[in-house]
Amino acid sequence: MAKASKPENQDEVIGGDPIAAALKQMHDAVASEELPDDFLRLLDEIDTKITAKKAAH
Protein backbone atom coordinates (compact mmCIF):
# COMPACT_ATOMS: atom_id res chain seq x y z
CA MET A 1 0.00 0.00 0.00
CA ALA A 2 1.34 3.38 -0.91
CA LYS A 3 1.59 5.30 2.32
CA ALA A 4 0.57 8.89 1.83
CA SER A 5 2.90 11.32 3.53
CA LYS A 6 1.70 14.69 4.73
CA PRO A 7 0.77 16.55 1.55
CA GLU A 8 2.48 19.82 0.82
CA ASN A 9 -0.81 21.69 0.78
CA GLN A 10 -1.69 20.74 4.36
CA ASP A 11 0.10 23.66 5.93
CA GLU A 12 -1.84 25.88 3.58
CA VAL A 13 -5.11 24.10 4.22
CA ILE A 14 -4.92 23.37 7.93
CA GLY A 15 -2.52 25.94 9.28
CA GLY A 16 -4.45 28.47 11.30
CA ASP A 17 -7.73 27.46 9.69
CA PRO A 18 -10.32 26.64 12.33
CA ILE A 19 -12.71 25.25 9.71
CA ALA A 20 -10.13 22.73 8.51
CA ALA A 21 -9.37 21.85 12.12
CA ALA A 22 -13.08 21.33 12.77
CA LEU A 23 -13.36 19.08 9.70
CA LYS A 24 -10.43 17.04 10.96
CA GLN A 25 -12.02 16.80 14.38
CA MET A 26 -15.26 15.55 12.82
CA HIS A 27 -13.30 12.95 10.86
CA ASP A 28 -11.38 11.79 13.90
CA ALA A 29 -14.55 11.50 15.98
CA VAL A 30 -16.05 9.02 13.52
CA ALA A 31 -12.76 7.25 12.81
CA SER A 32 -12.26 6.56 16.50
CA GLU A 33 -15.65 4.86 16.86
CA GLU A 34 -15.69 1.13 17.38
CA LEU A 35 -16.57 -0.75 14.18
CA PRO A 36 -20.23 -1.78 14.16
CA ASP A 37 -21.04 -5.49 14.10
CA ASP A 38 -22.17 -5.33 10.47
CA PHE A 39 -18.64 -4.47 9.43
CA LEU A 40 -17.16 -7.26 11.53
CA ARG A 41 -19.56 -9.73 9.92
CA LEU A 42 -18.45 -8.61 6.45
CA LEU A 43 -14.82 -9.04 7.46
CA ASP A 44 -15.65 -12.52 8.71
CA GLU A 45 -17.15 -13.28 5.30
CA ILE A 46 -13.98 -12.09 3.62
CA ASP A 47 -11.85 -14.18 5.97
CA THR A 48 -13.99 -17.22 5.21
CA LYS A 49 -13.49 -16.69 1.49
CA ILE A 50 -9.74 -16.36 1.95
CA THR A 51 -9.62 -19.53 4.00
CA ALA A 52 -11.76 -21.43 1.51
CA LYS A 53 -9.58 -20.31 -1.38
CA LYS A 54 -6.45 -21.46 0.43
CA ALA A 55 -8.04 -24.81 1.21
CA ALA A 56 -9.01 -25.26 -2.42
CA HIS A 57 -5.38 -24.86 -3.42
Added chain:
Amino acid sequence: MAPASASTATNPDPDKLFRDQLVALLPSLRAFARGLCRHRDMADDLAQDTMMRAWAARASYTEGSNFRAWMFMIMRNQFYTTLRKNSRMTTLDPEVAERVLVVAPAQQDGINVDDVAKALQRLPAQQREVLLLIGANEMSYEEAAEVIGCAMGTVKSRLARGRLALAALIDGPADGVLPASPQQRRVDGHGQNAARVFDDVLREPPHRTMPASAG
Protein backbone atom coordinates in the same frame (compact mmCIF):
# COMPACT_ATOMS: atom_id res chain seq x y z
CA MET B 1 13.42 -24.82 -5.63
CA ALA B 2 12.47 -22.99 -2.46
CA PRO B 3 10.43 -24.84 0.14
CA ALA B 4 6.74 -23.99 0.20
CA SER B 5 7.00 -22.38 3.63
CA ALA B 6 9.73 -19.99 2.46
CA SER B 7 7.71 -19.12 -0.62
CA THR B 8 4.71 -18.28 1.54
CA ALA B 9 6.85 -16.10 3.77
CA THR B 10 8.28 -14.06 0.90
CA ASN B 11 5.03 -13.92 -1.12
CA PRO B 12 2.21 -13.19 1.30
CA ASP B 13 -1.31 -13.98 0.20
CA PRO B 14 -2.48 -11.01 -1.93
CA ASP B 15 -6.05 -11.48 -0.71
CA LYS B 16 -4.85 -11.25 2.88
CA LEU B 17 -2.80 -8.16 2.07
CA PHE B 18 -5.80 -6.57 0.41
CA ARG B 19 -7.99 -7.44 3.38
CA ASP B 20 -5.49 -5.91 5.81
CA GLN B 21 -5.30 -2.68 3.82
CA LEU B 22 -9.08 -2.56 3.73
CA VAL B 23 -9.35 -2.99 7.49
CA ALA B 24 -6.78 -0.25 8.10
CA LEU B 25 -8.76 2.15 5.94
CA LEU B 26 -12.22 1.40 7.37
CA PRO B 27 -12.22 4.18 9.98
CA SER B 28 -11.43 6.81 7.34
CA LEU B 29 -13.92 5.31 4.92
CA ARG B 30 -16.65 5.46 7.54
CA ALA B 31 -15.74 9.06 8.32
CA PHE B 32 -15.81 10.03 4.63
CA ALA B 33 -19.16 8.30 4.22
CA ARG B 34 -20.53 10.11 7.26
CA GLY B 35 -19.51 13.40 5.72
CA LEU B 36 -21.07 12.56 2.37
CA CYS B 37 -24.36 11.19 3.69
CA ARG B 38 -26.68 12.94 6.04
CA HIS B 39 -27.77 9.80 7.81
CA ARG B 40 -25.55 7.62 9.95
CA ASP B 41 -27.17 4.39 8.79
CA MET B 42 -26.89 5.40 5.14
CA ALA B 43 -23.26 6.25 5.69
CA ASP B 44 -22.51 2.84 7.12
CA ASP B 45 -24.47 1.20 4.29
CA LEU B 46 -22.32 3.15 1.85
CA ALA B 47 -19.13 2.08 3.62
CA GLN B 48 -20.22 -1.56 3.59
CA ASP B 49 -21.19 -1.42 -0.09
CA THR B 50 -17.78 0.07 -0.78
CA MET B 51 -16.06 -2.73 1.14
CA MET B 52 -17.77 -5.45 -0.82
CA ARG B 53 -17.41 -3.74 -4.19
CA ALA B 54 -13.73 -3.20 -3.56
CA TRP B 55 -13.30 -6.81 -2.53
CA ALA B 56 -15.09 -7.99 -5.67
CA ALA B 57 -12.89 -5.70 -7.77
CA ARG B 58 -9.61 -6.42 -5.97
CA ALA B 59 -8.10 -8.01 -9.08
CA SER B 60 -8.26 -4.63 -10.80
CA TYR B 61 -6.27 -2.92 -8.05
CA THR B 62 -2.59 -2.51 -8.91
CA GLU B 63 -0.48 -3.34 -5.89
CA GLY B 64 1.73 -0.41 -4.98
CA SER B 65 -0.64 2.19 -6.39
CA ASN B 66 -2.60 4.50 -4.11
CA PHE B 67 -4.96 2.17 -2.29
CA ARG B 68 -6.65 4.96 -0.36
CA ALA B 69 -7.44 6.93 -3.52
CA TRP B 70 -8.73 3.76 -5.18
CA MET B 71 -11.02 2.97 -2.25
CA PHE B 72 -12.30 6.52 -1.89
CA MET B 73 -13.00 6.62 -5.61
CA ILE B 74 -15.15 3.49 -5.31
CA MET B 75 -17.02 5.01 -2.38
CA ARG B 76 -17.55 8.27 -4.20
CA ASN B 77 -18.89 6.52 -7.29
CA GLN B 78 -21.23 4.44 -5.16
CA PHE B 79 -22.39 7.56 -3.33
CA TYR B 80 -23.37 9.36 -6.53
CA THR B 81 -25.03 6.22 -7.88
CA THR B 82 -27.12 6.01 -4.71
CA LEU B 83 -27.72 9.75 -4.77
CA ARG B 84 -29.45 9.46 -8.12
CA LYS B 85 -31.67 6.68 -6.82
CA ASN B 86 -32.45 8.10 -3.41
CA SER B 87 -33.73 11.63 -3.14
CA ARG B 88 -33.51 11.52 0.66
CA MET B 89 -29.81 12.07 0.34
CA THR B 90 -30.27 15.33 -1.53
CA THR B 91 -33.28 16.80 0.19
CA LEU B 92 -32.35 19.37 2.75
CA ASP B 93 -34.19 18.64 5.95
CA PRO B 94 -32.73 20.69 8.78
CA GLU B 95 -34.75 18.83 11.42
CA VAL B 96 -33.44 15.49 10.23
CA ALA B 97 -29.95 16.91 10.00
CA GLU B 98 -30.19 18.03 13.60
CA ARG B 99 -31.23 14.55 14.71
CA VAL B 100 -28.62 12.60 12.80
CA LEU B 101 -25.57 14.69 13.45
CA VAL B 102 -23.46 12.57 15.72
CA VAL B 103 -20.48 14.80 16.36
CA ALA B 104 -20.69 16.17 19.85
CA PRO B 105 -20.68 19.95 19.99
CA ALA B 106 -17.20 21.22 20.62
CA GLN B 107 -15.33 24.42 20.20
CA GLN B 108 -12.47 24.57 17.72
CA ASP B 109 -10.68 27.89 17.99
CA GLY B 110 -13.92 29.79 18.39
CA ILE B 111 -15.85 27.74 15.82
CA ASN B 112 -18.38 25.23 17.00
CA VAL B 113 -17.71 21.88 15.34
CA ASP B 114 -21.43 21.18 15.39
CA ASP B 115 -22.02 24.36 13.37
CA VAL B 116 -19.40 23.26 10.83
CA ALA B 117 -21.04 19.83 10.56
CA LYS B 118 -24.47 21.37 9.94
CA ALA B 119 -23.13 23.90 7.44
CA LEU B 120 -21.21 21.18 5.63
CA GLN B 121 -24.42 19.31 4.95
CA ARG B 122 -25.83 22.41 3.28
CA LEU B 123 -23.05 22.56 0.72
CA PRO B 124 -23.31 21.05 -2.74
CA ALA B 125 -21.89 17.52 -2.71
CA GLN B 126 -19.01 18.50 -4.99
CA GLN B 127 -17.76 21.15 -2.58
CA ARG B 128 -18.44 18.97 0.43
CA GLU B 129 -16.42 16.08 -0.92
CA VAL B 130 -13.39 18.29 -1.61
CA LEU B 131 -13.53 19.74 1.90
CA LEU B 132 -13.77 16.23 3.33
CA LEU B 133 -10.95 14.81 1.24
CA ILE B 134 -8.51 17.65 1.85
CA GLY B 135 -9.64 19.18 5.11
CA ALA B 136 -10.71 16.07 6.99
CA ASN B 137 -8.65 13.31 5.35
CA GLU B 138 -5.60 15.49 4.74
CA MET B 139 -5.24 14.44 1.12
CA SER B 140 -3.05 16.35 -1.29
CA TYR B 141 -4.67 18.19 -4.18
CA GLU B 142 -3.28 15.50 -6.46
CA GLU B 143 -4.76 12.63 -4.45
CA ALA B 144 -8.13 14.37 -4.19
CA ALA B 145 -8.08 14.96 -7.94
CA GLU B 146 -7.42 11.26 -8.44
CA VAL B 147 -10.38 10.33 -6.26
CA ILE B 148 -12.73 12.77 -7.95
CA GLY B 149 -11.40 12.25 -11.45
CA CYS B 150 -10.77 15.88 -12.26
CA ALA B 151 -7.88 18.29 -12.69
CA MET B 152 -6.02 19.65 -9.66
CA GLY B 153 -7.11 23.14 -10.64
CA THR B 154 -10.72 22.04 -10.33
CA VAL B 155 -10.01 20.66 -6.87
CA LYS B 156 -8.43 23.94 -5.79
CA SER B 157 -11.32 25.91 -7.21
CA ARG B 158 -13.96 23.77 -5.47
CA LEU B 159 -12.00 23.87 -2.23
CA ALA B 160 -11.81 27.65 -2.32
CA ARG B 161 -15.50 28.01 -3.09
CA GLY B 162 -16.42 25.38 -0.52
CA ARG B 163 -14.47 27.10 2.22
CA LEU B 164 -16.00 30.42 1.29
CA ALA B 165 -19.51 28.98 1.33
CA LEU B 166 -18.91 27.12 4.57
CA ALA B 167 -17.60 30.24 6.28
CA ALA B 168 -20.57 32.23 5.03
CA LEU B 169 -23.00 29.60 6.26
CA ILE B 170 -21.33 29.45 9.67
CA ASP B 171 -21.24 33.23 10.03
CA GLY B 172 -24.72 33.42 8.62
CA PRO B 173 -26.78 36.41 7.67
CA ALA B 174 -27.58 38.95 10.34
CA ASP B 175 -30.77 37.19 11.43
CA GLY B 176 -29.11 33.81 11.64
CA VAL B 177 -31.26 32.28 8.90
CA LEU B 178 -29.13 30.19 6.56
CA PRO B 179 -29.77 30.39 2.82
CA ALA B 180 -31.76 27.22 2.20
CA SER B 181 -31.94 27.65 -1.56
CA PRO B 182 -30.96 30.19 -4.18
CA GLN B 183 -34.58 31.33 -4.23
CA GLN B 184 -34.93 31.62 -0.46
CA ARG B 185 -31.54 33.01 0.44
CA ARG B 186 -30.94 36.43 1.78
CA VAL B 187 -28.55 38.51 -0.25
CA ASP B 188 -26.80 40.63 2.28
CA GLY B 189 -23.45 40.65 4.03
CA HIS B 190 -21.87 37.18 3.97
CA GLY B 191 -25.02 35.97 2.28
CA GLN B 192 -23.80 37.55 -0.94
CA ASN B 193 -20.81 35.29 -0.95
CA ALA B 194 -22.96 32.28 -0.25
CA ALA B 195 -25.36 33.30 -2.97
CA ARG B 196 -22.59 33.54 -5.53
CA VAL B 197 -21.26 30.16 -4.51
CA PHE B 198 -24.67 28.51 -4.68
CA ASP B 199 -25.12 29.92 -8.17
CA ASP B 200 -21.96 28.08 -9.17
CA VAL B 201 -23.22 24.69 -8.14
CA LEU B 202 -22.75 22.17 -10.87
CA ARG B 203 -25.93 20.31 -11.60
CA GLU B 204 -24.50 16.96 -12.60
CA PRO B 205 -21.35 15.64 -10.91
CA PRO B 206 -18.82 13.77 -13.03
CA HIS B 207 -19.12 10.02 -12.69
CA ARG B 208 -16.36 7.53 -13.07
CA THR B 209 -17.10 4.01 -14.10
CA MET B 210 -16.75 1.38 -11.43
CA PRO B 211 -14.30 -1.42 -12.11
CA ALA B 212 -16.16 -3.94 -14.25
CA SER B 213 -15.64 -6.76 -11.81
CA ALA B 214 -17.03 -4.77 -8.90
CA GLY B 215 -20.64 -5.02 -9.92
